[in-house]
Amino acid sequence: MFKNRYIPSRMVLLVWVYYIYLVANSFLAGNKDIHLITSSIKILALLAVIDMQIQSNQQKAIEILYYVVGFFCMVDAASIIFFPDGLYQLTTNWNEWSYSISNYWIFGHKNNHAIWFILFGYLTYLHCTNLKKDKAKIICFFYALISVLSMVIIKSSTSLVVIVIVNLAIYKFGFSNNDIRFETKILLYISFIINVLVIFGFTVFLQPIVELFFNKDLTFSGRTLAWQNALFFIAQKPFFGWGIIPESNIQSLLGSIAFVNAHNQILQSLFQGGIILLLIIIVIFIYIANSIDNELDSNYKIVKSACLGALLIELVFEVRLDSQTTWILILVISQFFRSSHERIISDTDLQRGL
Numbered sequence: 001m002f003k004n005r006y007i008p009s010r011m012v013l014l015v016w017v018y019y020i021y022l023v024a025n026s027f028l029a030g031n032k033d034i035h036l037i038t039s040s041i042k043i044l045a046l047l048a049v050i051d052m053q054i055q056s057n058q059q060k061a062i063e064i065l066y067y068v069v070g071f072f073c074m075v076d077a078a079s080i081i082f083f084p085d086g087l088y089q090l091t092t093n094w095n096e097w098s099y100s101i102s103n104y105w106i107f108g109h110k111n112n113h114a115i116w117f118i119l120f121g122y123l124t125y126l127h128c129t130n131l132k133k134d135k136a137k138i139i140c141f142f143y144a145l146i147s148v149l150s151m152v153i154i155k156s157s158t159s160l161v162v163i164v165i166v167n168l169a170i171y172k173f174g175f176s177n178n179d180i181r182f183e184t185k186i187l188l189y190i191s192f193i194i195n196v197l198v199i200f201g202f203t204v205f206l207q208p209i210v211e212l213f214f215n216k217d218l219t220f221s222g223r224t225l226a227w228q229n230a231l232f233f234i235a236q237k238p239f240f241g242w243g244i245i246p247e248s249n250i251q252s253l254l255g256s257i258a259f260v261n262a263h264n265q266i267l268q269s270l271f272q273g274g275i276i277l278l279l280i281i282i283v284i285f286i287y288i289a290n291s292i293d294n295e296l297d298s299n300y301k302i303v304k305s306a307c308l309g310a311l312l313i314e315l316v317f318e319v320r321l322d323s324q325t326t327w328i329l330i331l332v333i334s335q336f337f338r339s340s341h342e343r344i345i346s347d348t349d350l351q352r353g354l
Contacts, residue, residue, distance in 0.1 A: 062127065261319040
């Protein structure tokens, strides 16, 4: 029994540290909502189960996740394609003269779909690496068609960009012979620079990119108001933050009923947990980058890096570390490896075939 006991991976331990600190900090700040504990335990338990399965049989774990996540993504895609105006709509009254209508599907509003489809794309790629090349490309093409079409219909420019990045990585590099070498930490450096430029308003030179690829003005669909207000409150409690507070209070602090968070992961982390929580997140992402660099197969490394890059882009404009889907994506990227033994066998068989 003790021989097969479960020992959490470092990634899971880091996520535990993240949630334990965030929940404890929130309670100390005055938010004693028991839901914080129960929801965190659910996420940590799910990650532990997946981590345990990966340690036991990583290929089986990937297959299970592929079919489960794929089922939900296909249902969501069907709801988008067959109901382009949404399964239902919610009306937001801004004042007595104006209002807006938002469309919702299985995964919710338009900004909530990308992480699911990034995860599905990565799992699809892993699933297809065990198939014949022609069949694998057909399945990946089907994923590309469904994912891109869904993002086009919901009119989420950021989601479309990140999904295109993942698809290009899979098609361009996923099934070819590559020996591209690079440090994955470069993505973290670039992300940090972009976050600083965007948050503090140094974005004039980014205007062509923002307008062309993200279909936004330099206020990033009004997010600059939320960023400015978040910075004001972060400055008041820079080390420990304000903890997790109710959405109604967040809307009041950030200056609009449209904002239930800071719409930027760095600012949200500083707001909720201060510099300490941000340092925990930095450690987590450095660990992810190091784990990707430890991948021996260049094709896998490129696809993993594309998924990480897509996630980092999402984190510039949205808050995603409150989602179990994001943590599953992070866990699978950091814990799944194509072993060196498998690569040697494949390369040897290829040489014999030639």
